Amino acid sequence: xxxxxxxxxxxxxVFTLTNLLFIVIGVTLGQLVGATxxxxxxxxxxxxxxxxxxLDTLTAIAFLISVNKGGTVGGAVPSILxxxxxxxxxxxxxxxxxxxxxxxxxxxxxxYALYHSVLGDxxxxxxxxxxxxxxxxxxxxxxxxxxxxxxxxxFTIISGLVGDSMIKGLIAAxxxxxxxxxxxxxxxxxxxxxxxxxxxxxxxPLTAVSIGALAMSGVLVGLIxxxxxxxxxxxxxxxxxxxxxSVVTFAEFFANRYVALRAxxxxxxxxxxxxxxxxxxxxxxxxxxxxxAKDPEAFGTGDARGIAASETANSAVVGANLIPxxxxxxxxxxxxxxxxxxxxxxxxxxxxLLFEEQGRLIxxxxxxxxxxxxxxxxxxxxxxxxxxxxxSAPGTVIxxxxxxxxxxxxxxxxxxxxxVYVMICAAIFGYLMRSFGFSIVAFIVAFLLTPQLENSVLxxxxxxDDDLSLLLDHPVALALLxxxxxxxxxxxxxxxxxxxxxxxxxxx
Amino acid sequence: xxDCKVLIVSATACLLANAALASECPDGFPxxxxxxxxxxxxxxxxxxxxxxxxxxxxMATGWTVVVENMPGASGGVMARGLTKKNxxxxxxxxxxxxxxxxxxxxxxxxxxxxxxxKYLGTGMVLNYGLVTLEENxxxxxxxxxxxxxxxxxxxxxVGASSHTIAVDAIAEHFGIxxxxxxxxxxxxxxxxxxxxxxxxxxxxxxxVPQIKAGKMVQLATLTENRAVYAPxxxxxxxxxxxxxxxxxxxxxxxxxxxxxxxxxxxxxxxxVTTSDDYADYMEGLEASxxxxxxxGTTDWVASASAFYGDRLAK
Numbered sequence: 001x002x003x004x005x006x007x008x009x010x011x012x013x014v015f016t017l018t019n020l021l022f023i024v025i026g027v028t029l030g031q032l033v034g035a036t037x038x039x040x041x042x043x044x045x046x047x048x049x050x051x052x053x054x055l056d057t058l059t060a061i062a063f064l065i066s067v068n069k070g071g072t073v074g075g076a077v078p079s080i081l082x083x084x085x086x087x088x089x090x091x092x093x094x095x096x097x098x099x100x101x102x103x104x105x106x107x108x109x110x111x112y113a114l115y116h117s118v119l120g121d122x123x124x125x126x127x128x129x130x131x132x133x134x135x136x137x138x139x140x141x142x143x144x145x146x147x148x149x150x151x152x153x154x155f156t157i158i159s160g161l162v163g164d165s166m167i168k169g170l171i172a173a174x175x176x177x178x179x180x181x182x183x184x185x186x187x188x189x190x191x192x193x194x195x196x197x198x199x200x201x202x203x204x205p206l207t208a209v210s211i212g213a214l215a216m217s218g219v220l221v222g223l224i225x226x227x228x229x230x231x232x233x234x235x236x237x238x239x240x241x242x243x244x245x246s247v248v249t250f251a252e253f254f255a256n257r258y259v260a261l262r263a264x265x266x267x268x269x270x271x272x273x274x275x276x277x278x279x280x281x282x283x284x285x286x287x288x289x290x291x292x293a294k295d296p297e298a299f300g301t302g303d304a305r306g307i308a309a310s311e312t313a314n315s316a317v318v319g320a321n322l323i324p325x326x327x328x329x330x331x332x333x334x335x336x337x338x339x340x341x342x343x344x345x346x347x348x349x350x351x352x353l354l355f356e357e358q359g360r361l362i363x364x365x366x367x368x369x370x371x372x373x374x375x376x377x378x379x380x381x382x383x384x385x386x387x388x389x390x391x392s393a394p395g396t397v398i399x400x401x402x403x404x405x406x407x408x409x410x411x412x413x414x415x416x417x418x419x420v421y422v423m424i425c426a427a428i429f430g431y432l433m434r435s436f437g438f439s440i441v442a443f444i445v446a447f448l449l450t451p452q453l454e455n456s457v458l459x460x461x462x463x464x465d466d467d468l469s470l471l472l473d474h475p476v477a478l479a480l481l482x483x484x485x486x487x488x489x490x491x492x493x494x495x496x497x498x499x500x501x502x503x504x505x506x507x508x
Numbered sequence: 509x510x511d512c513k514v515l516i517v518s519a520t521a522c523l524l525a526n527a528a529l530a531s532e533c534p535d536g537f538p539x540x541x542x543x544x545x546x547x548x549x550x551x552x553x554x555x556x557x558x559x560x561x562x563x564x565x566x567m568a569t570g571w572t573v574v575v576e577n578m579p580g581a582s583g584g585v586m587a588r589g590l591t592k593k594n595x596x597x598x599x600x601x602x603x604x605x606x607x608x609x610x611x612x613x614x615x616x617x618x619x620x621x622x623x624x625x626k627y628l629g630t631g632m633v634l635n636y637g638l639v640t641l642e643e644n645x646x647x648x649x650x651x652x653x654x655x656x657x658x659x660x661x662x663x664x665x666v667g668a669s670s671h672t673i674a675v676d677a678i679a680e681h682f683g684i685x686x687x688x689x690x691x692x693x694x695x696x697x698x699x700x701x702x703x704x705x706x707x708x709x710x711x712x713x714x715x716v717p718q719i720k721a722g723k724m725v726q727l728a729t730l731t732e733n734r735a736v737y738a739p740x741x742x743x744x745x746x747x748x749x750x751x752x753x754x755x756x757x758x759x760x761x762x763x764x765x766x767x768x769x770x771x772x773x774x775x776x777x778x779x780v781t782t783s784d785d786y787a788d789y790m791e792g793l794e795a796s797x798x799x800x801x802x803x804g805t806t807d808w809v810a811s812a813s814a815f816y817g818d819r820l821a822k
Contacts, residue, residue, distance in 0.1 A: 049559070143705030144689075184581075187690055189614065189669060196617045198588055201581035274699055329717055330699050344792045349717050416578065416589075459689050463663055463705060 010363025013058055014371065022055070022063040023368060027375040030070020031383055034087055035078055036405070041071030041087055045338040057346040058361060062368035064342050068335050069121060069372045072278070072315045073380050076113035077387050080307075081106055082402045084215035084409075088207050089278035089314040091214055092286045095441060096299060096306025098218075103302050107246040107384065112307045114380040115253055116260060120312035122373045124268050124319030128326075129366045133355075135320075136327035139272040144459035145471070147273070149480035151453040154280075155446075156487045157287045165437070172438040176446030179204055186455045199418045206279075208410040208419040209447060212426025213433070213440050216406045220431045222399050248304075256308040259289050263309045267316025274324045276452065278314040283445050285313030291487075319369065325350050326362065533772035540598055541572045545590065547583025547603040553713075553793075554583070557631040557757045558602040560789055564780040581615065582668075583607030587760070588619045595762040597769035600628065605756050609812040610669055613820045622813040625760040627805040628774040631781055632790060633798035634712035634755035636674070636730035637738065638664070641704060642723055649728040649747050652708060653682045661685040662707040667694035670753055671710040673819045674730055677751045678744070712755055716794040730754070737794070756798070758805060774802045 013019075026048075033044040048067050052060035075087030080097035093113055100109040127135070142150070182193045183203030194200040263285040270281040289309035290299040299306045324330040325340065329350045343350055348358055355362055410423035433440050464470040471478060544562050548554040555577060562573040578586040583603040590601045608622045638649070646652045656662035664675045664686055672688045679686035689706050691697045694714055701709035702718070708727060709715070716737050718724040726738035732752045734743055744751050759777055761770055780786060781799040790796050800808055 053563075140699065140703035143700060143703050145705075186692070189690075191615070191617065194617070198581050198585050198615075198617055198619070201584065201615070201617075202579065274695070324699075328699075328702060329714060330695055330702070349792070349794075455692070459691070459700075462687050462689050465661065465687075 006359045007363045010360045010365075011367040013360065013364040014062065014367035018056070019059050019062050019368065020371065022059050023066045023372050024375050024379065026063040026066025027070040027372055027379050028383075030067040030072075031074035031077075031376070031379055032070075033067075034071035034074025034090075035383070035387060036074075041068060041075070041335060044071060045335055049338060049342045052342060052346075057348070058364045058368070060342065060346055061339075061348075061361075061365050062372070064339060065365065065369055066372040066375065068339070069318060069369070069376055070379070072121065072318055073114060073117045073376050074383075076117060076307075076311055077110060077384070078402075078405070080109045080113060081387065082215070082398065082405070083218045084402050084405055085210065088210060089282050089317075090310070091210050091279065091444065092282035092310035092314070093307055094214060095286060095310070096301070096303050097310075098302075099300065100302035100304070100307070105245040105302070108248055109302075109304075109307060110384045110387070111246075111248040112253075112256075112304050113311045114377065114384065115248060116256070116263075116308040116311040117315040118373055118377045118380070119260060120264055120267055120315035121318055121376070122370070123264050124271065124316040125366070125369045125373065126319075127268055128319045128322055128369075132323050132327050135272050136323050139269075139274070139324060140328065142273050142476070143474075144456045144463055145474045146477045146480065147456040148453065148460045149474075149477035149484070151449055151456060153480050153484040153487065154284055154287075154449055155453070156484045157284065157291060168436075168438050169442045172433065172440070172443040173446035176443040176448075177450045179209070180447045180450035180454075186451070187458050199416075203451065204447075205410075205419055205422055206448060208422040209426045210444055211406050211409050212423035213430035213444060215402065216423060216427035217430030217434055217440070219399050219402050219406065220427060221434060222395060226395050226399065252304065256305055258292075259305045259308045260312045262289055262292065263312035264316045267313035268320040270313070271317035271320025272323045274330045278317040279448060280452075281317045282310045282314040283441075283448065285309045287445075326354055329354075532768075533776075534766075534768050537769055537772065538571055538598055539596075541574050542597075543599045544573060544575045545586050545599060545601050546575060546577045547579065547586040547601060547607050549577055549579040553632065553634075554602055554604055554757050556793070560786070561602075561631055561759075561777065561780055564783070564786065565776060568780055569776060581618070582611055584611045584615060584618050587611070587625075590760065590762055591620050591624045593762050595764035595766070597761060597765050597773055599761070600773065601625070601760040602631075603758050603760060605758065605809070605812055606668055606670060608758065608760065608809050610816045610820075612813070613817045614669065622809050624763050626763055626765050626770045627802060627809060628759040628761055628770060629777045629781065629799045629801055630756040630758050630805050631777070631797060631799065632757040632793070632795050634795060635735050636671070636710055636712055636753055636755065637715065637726045637735060637741065638674075638678070638708055638728045638730065639701065639711055639715045639719070639724045639726050640708040641701060642725050643704075644707070646727070647725050649678075649742065649744075652727050653684055655707070656682075656684040656686065661687055663687045663689050663705075665689040665691055665697035665700040665706040665709040667691055667697040667710070670755070670816065671697075673816065674710060674744075674751060674753050677819075678728075678749055681749045713794045756800070756805075756808070758809070771802070 029048070030041065030044065034041055044067055045064060048064055052063055055063065071087060072089065075085065075090035076093045076097065079085045079090040079094035080101050083094050083098040085091040085094055097109045097113060180203065182200055184190065184201050185192055191201060266285040266288060267281045270276045270284065286306060286309045289305060290296045293299065293305065321336050325336045340350055348354065348361065406423060407420055410419040411417065430440055433443065544558050546555050546558045559575050562575045565571060565573050578589070580586070584607060586601055587603055587607050590599065593599045608625065611618050612621045640646065640652070646655050652662065662684070666672050666675060666688045672690070675686050675688045689700060691700065694711055697709045698711055698714050700706045710730070715724055719726060719737055726735065726741035728747060729735045729738065729741050729743045730752060731754045732743065732745065735741065761773065778799055778801060781797040786797055
């Protein structure tokens with residue numbers, strides 16, 4: 001069993017003034033970068049890694065992990081205030097966060113996001129610390145066949161996002177699937193729908209599409225509604241709100257416990273499986289919680305449960321992502337890959353020997369992670385007031401500012417104007433979808449999941465040599481497929497009759 | 509001007525700075541920031557090498573070296589753009605062998621060949637190996653082949669098209685059916701092998717800690733010489749397969765870059781990549797620098813391009 005003296009000394013190592021200072025700086029930097037649309041947490045980490053060369057190993061790693069954690073909290077802020085996701089994983093937060101802010105409760109929405117984000121992060125860290133080794137083994141057993149089944153299940157769950165018309169929802173999702181096929185196919189690497197454009201070889205950039213379809217199209221709607229209303233007031237009022245609209249009481253927080261629990265489980269599982277990522281977790285958790293709710297039509301109208309579902313899940317990924325990284329040496333996403341390069345600079349080789357060779361350092365890192373979560377809470381509480389000031393500007397200021405952020409964000413993704421063109425096309429497309437009542441979320445989620453589905457189905461076919469009877473050797477996959485069938489049979493028709501006249505797409 | 513005060517990281521870097529003085533650069537070069545354009549995203553192997561070389565170059569020369577990521581089409585987007593850049597030596601591409609030796613053969617839209625660049629040297633060599641889980645009942649290439657013959661087929665997860673070529677060559681030589689399971693990068697391929705979903709995988713560096721921990725065994729080494737970390741694994745050539753592949757991270761400049769500027773850049777890159785500090789860094793990544801120099805890189809890329817062109821035409 002665990003060597004407790006190692007654990008204690010490791011945890012004690014982290015309590016130095018320098019370490020605590022760097023954790024606070026890291027969290028603040030991460031929140032700032034995360035809150036700025038276009039500056040991704042990946043960039044912040046890439047730039048921060050060389051800064052840590054001269055630091056002590058534990059300080060360096062504590063700093064980088066704090067930047068990463070701060071980023072997940074910060075990303076929610078512009079999602080809620082401007083409907084522009086600061087980071088792709090907070091896109092699902094905008095679905096309910098922005099409507100809640102529009103209803104005059106921006107502080108409340110941000111607090112929901114902050115508390116649930118920290119809760120998700122903290123819980124998944126605890127899981128990491130206690131259960132890393134066994135969980136990593138379980139996650140590894142999720143091979144291409146199982147991932148294919150999981151993706152099929154995800155698609156059926158997401159059918160709950162289609163909005164008031166099944167046909168329109170399916171059309172929107174089909175567009176997402178079609179767009180996802182652009183680029184080199186994963187098997188033979190032959191170009192599809194690239195029209196000779198090298199930039200399209202890796203597919204249409206996800207972030208540019210989501211910024212365009214979700215944020216920029218919303219800005220267009222806002223700008224058009226501003227027309228002929230000179231001197232119109234702030235898009236979102238911060239000040240002069242009654243106290244109950246600005247605070248989240250413990251009772252309100254506790255009311256979302258089941259939502260948070262589901263979101264936490266989804267986030268942790270998705271995080272432990274390398275390659276799926278926080279964005280998938282956020283949307284999946286949102287869909288599952290919407291399906292599970294008694295009144296799914298309330299989602300998308302500024303429901304706290306929507307914020308809780310998205311933020312808890314995408315933050316739970318952060319801790320869980322380190323499970324395959326630390327125990328197997330496999331980075332679960334790009335942020336984790338950057339952490340690997342930082343680990344190696346400081347002489348830590350992530351992988352099966354890490355706990356044996358560097359146990360004390362790892363427990364020090366765990367300690368830093370726990371501290372970083374509380375710093376996140378503190379810095380977040382303070383930072384929100386600052387952000388709230390910024391958005392109390394009138395719409396005539398906010399929309400152009402948001403537009404600038406949209407342009408900057410999509411430029412940074414590709415390092416070229418190509419991303420901007422994609423974003424503009426997606427914005428026009430998104431605007432038309434909004435105008436004609438198609439679900440943008442169904443479109444984005446289908447676009448996000450299709451490459452994973454295609455890739456894993458291709459691998460699964462090759463591994464099973466197209467012999468479907470071999471599926472019997474994969475009981476987990478069979479169980480997931482059965483759940484997919486069940487979700488279509490039981491949730492589909494029931495939802496259809498229950499679906500009200502409120503469209504599920506964002507910002508309608 | 510070289511400011512040795514900032515060189516607190518290591519004393520070798522200061523020595524390096526003096527060595528750098530020896531290499532002649534034309535007067536007034538660089539007139540502006542030097543830009544490293546990485547053909548891959550932030551956080552990957554190519555990016556890691558580019559950022560390390562850039563920061564060492566800054567310390568050694570006092571230049572400002574800016575690292576930009578321009579991912580797409582395995583470095584193809586950046587490389588094609590580079591051919592159209594002003595050949596003033598201020599824009600340097602950082603790519604992998606796939607970008608220059610394989611891309612032009614597989615992608616008709618790529619718009620360049622390996623002859624469209626000046627080569628300034630290399631920053632990291634990847635020693636590929638065919639590896640499998642320790643618990644599998646085969647520990648050598650021969651046993652692996654026997655297993656594949658008995659079962660009718662075996663699966664090998666790969667992270668790049670050059671790996672597929674190696675898998676096909678092994679299958680052809682031994683007359684067995686090997687199925688390449690394509691994945692997005694080596695990490696995904698390793699994950700499938702560790703989970704036991706495939707029979708083996710081709711890896712560059714990430715498998716080394718697994719071998720050291722006794723979780724994986726190297727069935728065959730794909731480079732010319734045996735790997736230091738797996739001295740018992742025979743190379744493919746020793747097993748009779750006429751194939752050796754290795755990967756490099758390569759520094760390139762537009763073809764028309766003046767010779768004196770290219771020589772200056774190449775000698776600075778050589779100084780940086782042969783320092784002790786750099787060697788330590790590479791050791792941490794389970795790799796080595798292996799800078800082949802200007803002529804060595806140019807020749808190696810030409811022969812690699814011919815090899816892959818030949819293989820892919822089949």
